Amino acid sequence: MSEAETLFAVLRQSVDEAVVDMLERMVRDAPDLALNRMNPLDLAASSGLAEEQVIAGLLHAVSLGMLEMTWAVMCPSCAGVLSANKSLKTLTSAQYNCGFCAVGYETTLDNLVEVTFTVSPRLRKIAAHNPDELSVAEYYRQIFWSSAIDLPDDLEQPLREATLETVDLPAGERAILSMNVPAGTLIVFDPVTHAAQFLDVRGKEARERQNLTVVFNKIQVPVDTTVLRPGPLRLTLENRTDARVLPAVWVASQALDDLLGRRKPYLTAKRLLTNQTFRDLYRTETLAIGQRLKILSLTFLFSDLKDSTALYDRVGDLVAFDLVNEHFRLLQEIIAAERGAVVKTIGDAVMATFETPDRAIAAAIRMQEAMSDLGAERQHQSLRLKMGIHEGSCLAVTLNGQQDYFGQTVNIASRVQGLAASRSIVVTEAVLENAETRALLEANGLRPTQKTVTLSGIADKVSVYEIT
Known part of the structure; x- marks a missing residue:
């Protein structure tokens, strides 16, 4: 059995078989450029597979040395890669500048950093492993431009239309x-x-x-x-x-605008940090000690079992321990299914992150239902979950040896959870301002009740909404 066959056999033990089949076909048959800076969202769309399945499969392949992961700082204007990094640890600049656009950008993980995957030379050598041998057009396609730009198969013609000269x-x-x-x-x-x-x-x-x-x-x-x-x-x-x-003389023209305007979805660093598989595989290796990376918008969900201490007294340690562990398993399963990730557990409480508020709300609704079902199944109706949700900016950091988050948004989310009554969800105004959140609540027949409260450490009173 070859090394590649051995690696794919190992990958099948932890990854969806359809994803492994897709990767195996690509390594065997796909053209070189298809195996360079692979866009997981693109792969999912073209293969008809779920995005989270594909992302998980690629991450496991990286852990086995089959693929290489790149964190690329990209220019939102031209989609050019400003800095290609093998790890977030090397993103140390507060600002990145694009010479092509003559614009500078503050370093944030929301839309400035994309994550792509390239086949390792141990599986297959491709042209992009030797970029000095690529043509001008292919260097732009495979090295300079990110996976966020939807380039045509024939790039030579658009380049001729948008430039006066190109030189190797x-x-x-x-x-x-x-x-x-x-x-x-x-x-x-x-x-x-x-x-x-x-x-x-x-x-x-x-x-x-x-x-x-x-x-x-x-x-x-x-x-x-x-x-x-x-x-x-x-x-x-x-x-x-x-x-x-490889200098070129570009003409600021409609031809250039048309070329740069061809965009497609891509995997952002923020989304990957809220992926449960990523957290499970790279919990302690994401950021350097003391490194702080800004996220402009992230949604935090805090949950806690109400009266869990009394539960231990009522049903005994063994039964309560089993119930609490099952509660953690169900919550993590639901959070991951809604494209979130568990950051940590504190006692009987869970701290989770989501890319957008509507995903957190969807998870919260399912978590309440799961706790009701678990209580009915085990004949313990006392499994009551309190939840708080808030959205805002934060810093991605390393705390206590693992990737975590810091900032006022985290503090508010935690304190909002403390306001929740038994079997209720309390959210902030920032969460309800999200159009997808409002649509989701309407679809579930849920009407939030507003109240104004004072939160410890927050100078002004804030509006919160209780969902029961």
């Missing part, structure tokens, strides 16, 4: 281009060094040839703009690096 320039070499530049904005950009030079072409057409030199090196400098006139230009490109560069 070896290390230490120089190229001289003679061209006529039209009025408008041109961008001399290299996807290898990310160096860029903007050209503002305007005014009366030049009769004599203009000259401009652009140097590519490893020194990151702010994007500059040079004013030129329409007409003849002698453009000198100098590569002062020890590797090839």
Whole structure:
């Protein structure tokens, strides 16, 4: 049995068989580019499989060394990869700048960081493992642009329409281009060094040839703009690096807008952090000690069993222990099914995160039903769950050796849970402002009751809503 066959046999022990079959077919038959920076949401849509199944399968494949995971900081404007990282631990910059767009972005995990998967050379060697050998078009497709852009199969034609020139320039070499530049904005950009030079072409057409030199090196400098006139230009490109560069002269035009406007869903770092399989596999290896990464919007759910101490007195330690453990199992199963993850348990309480408020509400409703069913099944109607939900910004951090969250949003969610009566869910206004949440409550015939409360540590009174 080959190493690949052995690895796939091991993968089948923990991953849905349909997902393993898909990966095995891809490794055997798919073109090279299909195995580079795989987009899990794309794979799920094209294969008819559930997104969470595919994500779980890819994560397990990474843990076996079959795939490599990349956390890529991407520009929301052009979908270019600004920084490719094997771990979140190397995301240490507070801001990332895109030379192609001349824009800077604060580092957040919501939409700025995508997660993709590439086949390991131990399973199959592909062209992207040697990016220096890729053509200009394929370098843009497979290295520079992220999986968030839906590129056409034939990328050469759109590149010709959006550029005046493209150059494959070896290390230490120089190229001289003679061209006529039209009025408008041109961008001399290299996807290898990310160096860029903007050209503002305007005014009366030049009769004599203009000259401009652009140097590519490893020194990151702010994007500059040079004013030129329409007409003849002698453009000198100098590569002062020890590797090839791939400069192109882009025209800010409808053709470029059309190319960059082709978008598709992608797996964000925020969504992956709220995935239960990811937390189970990478609970202690996600962030460096002291590292703090900002999330603009995350939903927290806190739950607690009401009067669990009295339960131990009433039914005895063994029966109560079994009930509480079954309660934890059911809650984790429901949370994972609603695309959430259990961050930790504290006594009989659970802290979970969700990408959006509606997912947390859906989980809370199912959790209440599950506790009622469990109580009826075990003839202990005293299994009453209290829950609180809040949405807002937070920091992803490492606490007590595992990936956790810090901030006022977490504090409020915890305190809101303390307001919940037996078998009720208390949510904040931020949760109810979500349109999907309101639709979900209506569909379930649930009408929240508003009240204004004071929360410890919060200066102003807040509006909360009780759902029973």
